[in-house]
Amino acid sequence: MLSRTADNLYWLSRYVERAEFVARILDAAHRLASLPTSYGGGETNEWASALASAGDPEVFKPHYDGVNAATVCDFLAFSPHNPSSIRSCIESARENARSVRTALTTEMWDTINGAWLELRSYEKKDLDRDAFTRFLDWVKGISLTFDGSAYRTMLRNDTYWFTRLGTAIERADNTARILDVKYKILLPDTEKIGGSLDYFQWTTILREVSAFNAYHWVYRESVKPLLVADLLILNRQMPRSFANCYGVLVEHLDLIADAYGRRGASQRLASNLLARLESEEIDRVFASGLHEFVIAFIGENNKVGAAIAEQYLG
Amino acid sequence: MAAVAFDEMTAFAGAATSPDDVREAYGQLKNWLDTTPADHFNTRRSQAELLFRRIGITFAVYGDNESTERLIPFDIIPRVITKPEWGFLERGLKQRVTAINMFLKDIYGAQECIKAGIIPADLVYKNAHYRMEMRSFRVPHDLYVHIAGIDIVRTGENDFFVLEDNARIPSGVSYMLENREVMLRLFPDLFSRHRVAPVENYPDALLATLRSLAPATATRDPTVVLLTPGRYNSAFYEHSFLADKLGVELVEAGDLFTKDDVVYMRTTEGPRRVDVIYRRLDDDFLDPLVFRPDSMLGVPGIMNAYERGSVTLANAVGTGIADDKAVYSYMPEIVKFFTGEEPILHNVPTYRCREKEAFSYVMDNLSELVVKEVNGSGGYGMLVGPHATKREIEEFAKRLRHAPDGFIAQPTLSLSTCPTFVASGVAPRHVDLRPFVLCGADEIRIVPGGLTRVALKEGSLVVNSSQGGGTKDTWVLDA
Numbered sequence A: 001m002l003s004r005t006a007d008n009l010y011w012l013s014r015y016v017e018r019a020e021f022v023a024r025i026l027d028a029a030h031r032l033a034s035l036p037t038s039y040g041g042g043e044t045n046e047w048a049s050a051l052a053s054a055g056d057p058e059v060f061k062p063h064y065d066g067v068n069a070a071t072v073c074d075f076l077a078f079s080p081h082n083p084s085s086i087r088s089c090i091e092s093a094r095e096n097a098r099s100v101r102t103a104l105t106t107e108m109w110d111t112i113n114g115a116w117l118e119l120r121s122y123e124k125k126d127l128d129r130d131a132f133t134r135f136l137d138w139v140k141g142i143s144l145t146f147d148g149s150a151y152r153t154m155l156r157n158d159t160y161w162f163t164r165l166g167t168a169i170e171r172a173d174n175t176a177r178i179l180d181v182k183y184k185i186l187l188p189d190t191e192k193i194g195g196s197l198d199y200f201q202w203t204t205i206l207r208e209v210s211a212f213n214a215y216h217w218v219y220r221e222s223v224k225p226l227l228v229a230d231l232l233i234l235n236r237q238m239p240r241s242f243a244n245c246y247g248v249l250v251e252h253l254d255l256i257a258d259a260y261g262r263r264g265a266s267q268r269l270a271s272n273l274l275a276r277l278e279s280e281e282i283d284r285v286f287a288s289g290l291h292e293f294v295i296a297f298i299g300e301n302n303k304v305g306a307a308i309a310e311q312y313l314g
Numbered sequence B: 001m002a003a004v005a006f007d008e009m010t011a012f013a014g015a016a017t018s019p020d021d022v023r024e025a026y027g028q029l030k031n032w033l034d035t036t037p038a039d040h041f042n043t044r045r046s047q048a049e050l051l052f053r054r055i056g057i058t059f060a061v062y063g064d065n066e067s068t069e070r071l072i073p074f075d076i077i078p079r080v081i082t083k084p085e086w087g088f089l090e091r092g093l094k095q096r097v098t099a100i101n102m103f104l105k106d107i108y109g110a111q112e113c114i115k116a117g118i119i120p121a122d123l124v125y126k127n128a129h130y131r132m133e134m135r136s137f138r139v140p141h142d143l144y145v146h147i148a149g150i151d152i153v154r155t156g157e158n159d160f161f162v163l164e165d166n167a168r169i170p171s172g173v174s175y176m177l178e179n180r181e182v183m184l185r186l187f188p189d190l191f192s193r194h195r196v197a198p199v200e201n202y203p204d205a206l207l208a209t210l211r212s213l214a215p216a217t218a219t220r221d222p223t224v225v226l227l228t229p230g231r232y233n234s235a236f237y238e239h240s241f242l243a244d245k246l247g248v249e250l251v252e253a254g255d256l257f258t259k260d261d262v263v264y265m266r267t268t269e270g271p272r273r274v275d276v277i278y279r280r281l282d283d284d285f286l287d288p289l290v291f292r293p294d295s296m297l298g299v300p301g302i303m304n305a306y307e308r309g310s311v312t313l314a315n316a317v318g319t320g321i322a323d324d325k326a327v328y329s330y331m332p333e334i335v336k337f338f339t340g341e342e343p344i345l346h347n348v349p350t351y352r353c354r355e356k357e358a359f360s361y362v363m364d365n366l367s368e369l370v371v372k373e374v375n376g377s378g379g380y381g382m383l384v385g386p387h388a389t390k391r392e393i394e395e396f397a398k399r400l401r402h403a404p405d406g407f408i409a410q411p412t413l414s415l416s417t418c419p420t421f422v423a424s425g426v427a428p429r430h431v432d433l434r435p436f437v438l439c440g441a442d443e444i445r446i447v448p449g450g451l452t453r454v455a456l457k458e459g460s461l462v463v464n465s466s467q468g469g470g471t472k473d474t475w476v477l478d479a
Helices: A003-033 A046-054 A057-063 A069-077 A086-099 A106-122 A129-153 A158-186 A197-208 A212-219 A225-233 A242-260 A265-279 A282-288 A290-313 B024-035 B038-055 B083-107 B121-125 B132-136 B173-186 B188-192 B202-212 B236-246 B302-307 B319-323 B331-339 B356-364 B390-402
Strands: B074-081 B147-156 B159-166 B224-227 B249-251 B256-259 B262-267 B270-273 B276-279 B312-314 B369-373 B407-411 B417-422 B425-434 B436-439 B444-446 B451-455 B469-476
Touching: A003 A046, A003 A069, A003 A086, A003 A129, A003 A158, A003 A197, A003 A290, A003 B262, A046 A057, A046 A069, A046 A158, A057 A069, A069 A086, A069 A129, A086 A106, A086 B236, A106 A129, A106 B038, A129 A158, A158 A197, A158 A225, A158 A242, A158 A290, A197 A212, A197 A225, A212 A225, A225 A242, A225 A282, A242 A265, A242 A290, A265 A290, A282 A290, B024 B074, B024 B188, B038 B074, B038 B173, B074 B083, B074 B173, B074 B417, B074 B425, B083 B147, B083 B159, B083 B319, B083 B331, B083 B436, B083 B444, B132 B302, B159 B319, B173 B188, B173 B202, B173 B236, B173 B451, B173 B469, B202 B224, B202 B236, B202 B276, B202 B436, B202 B444, B224 B236, B236 B249, B256 B302, B262 B302, B302 B312, B356 B390, B356 B407, B417 B451, B417 B469
Parallel strands: B074 B469, B224 B249, B224 B276, B276 B312
Antiparallel strands: B147 B159, B147 B425, B147 B436, B256 B262, B262 B270, B369 B407, B417 B425, B425 B451, B436 B444, B451 B469
């Protein structure tokens, strides 16, 4: 396969994943912001936190007067200045898809091209809250349809494997970004059992990674910050956890290495990281510093991404 | 001025003795047009548009910032060509493209046709499309043009003319293929009432052609790629469509590199040797070391590899000379000189403005002629005298006086019309036809059909998509 084709497939998947992530962040922020203040809602800095998780505040500043629901929603959903806005993600995904149409199945192309065409109907309109929620649902639908059509229609060869790599790297990065912004509320000294202000912050994190229901199935306990962190970082059952993303990465990097008959830095780095995640325990992570752990992970994830680019995409 | 055009459905619309007059080949179609309610056409047309938009068949219009991707209007009424008509065209096309290849071999080799006075030497040597680099070596199988799109116009029952020989990188074949697919989906019943020759084997024919051109150094399974300028090119959709149908990699310049006069592509498994390049990139941009040094679209060193014979370029470099509108005017003599036969397909009579007498005739009759730049394409930079304002004619006369060598002129042909679905209903509109001719080392292949372009504006003779033209499915009847 052409290196450029692999590169387009990889980034196509990353942008689709990122669009969904931004939509989830906005959805969760809306939900939290609409809670009464006594439940941690309203006057919280939820919009600043959404901005920090899903965008770059430095890019935001010159274009808006202040951080509030309207400005952050506009920036994260529609701003052409924000390369990670939902709009930019869909446009970039489509650009990448257009370059490698021959490597995509009709169903995948239809999903991306259809989304790109439909995106215009959402632009430049003052969407009310209901319409904005429908918009976010629509965005989540795109990534589901895209992933589903990739899963159901692609040949199981390197074209498929590179899309999986893109999704996994992006997911790992997204989950880490949430933790990077919100680690404080998970720290033990703020922990109170049930019904605290922070409870709704924790459940917001779970919603952001679509794990609110999953949490209860996995732990059969009320929501506790230590377990929230465990679910997002170390639990292999959780699709968006660091550990599972690395499981997926290692699996597909190995398939590529077997098919090409050669292993390289990306395989080595990814399997090392997976091994470390598998032998880690959440108590130890907290003891040695949750924030430091997350920051280190973001750095290592970037290194794996760079190794993939160096080895296959250049 | 075109008085009454030949209508392919009713013979002469203006002179029709009764409204039932219809040419035999169009019998079923006329019946269908008469019995189908207009809103049915409307529904089908919007379905067709939706299909095209979903598939992503778009083209970019240069100089149009508003929307970089547009849909070429598609007309749902097919154009019908009979089997004998097609047989005639096919013979003529084979003869013409064979002659073009012999002509190119000659002007880059022995130059017999210049010595024999068939064509003026300066028209060849001073031509911007003449590539001195091609003098130093022979291309595989002596074939230069492997994919040609010959534009044909019709003015009467038996009157077909070649309007242009597209011998560089002709485009439009994806529309031939997709138009047929869309028609098959929308009007299955209509196909059951006609025996339409299929076109879907074009990609196979193209691949066989390209593989036959592989250099001797290639293995029995040569690596073919399609080289595109990239996704901002107006024909990018076609490039990716064809690469997909051919099952070959769609490469951009950055995907290729040369080492020791061999071309490789960068793959996830390391470099892979390339044998045949179906390039959809103009000569000028191919190799920044040889042609335009500022080209970011080209592959440095590719010309060296080509000269060494380690890779085949399709089409060859330097075929633009056969595409030139001044050279075109000599094509009847060229065909005769090289094939020893009378040309089957005729040229449109052409005035060469480089010749003094012709020039003064053209200047005196601008309002009745079509004047074209010899290097122009896409319907840009031309004057359609009968449709131009006095001011446009004066402006054009200035340019013409300034550089007469750069122009040719032709009488305004009354292009044939075909029934077309427009806002006011079904009405005749002018059409042309671009069949695609494939010249392999083994044989010449022509898929029965081509791209029919239609000028959607009433009375307009300009069919180019960049100028508001549309396309139709072209049906060659097999019986």
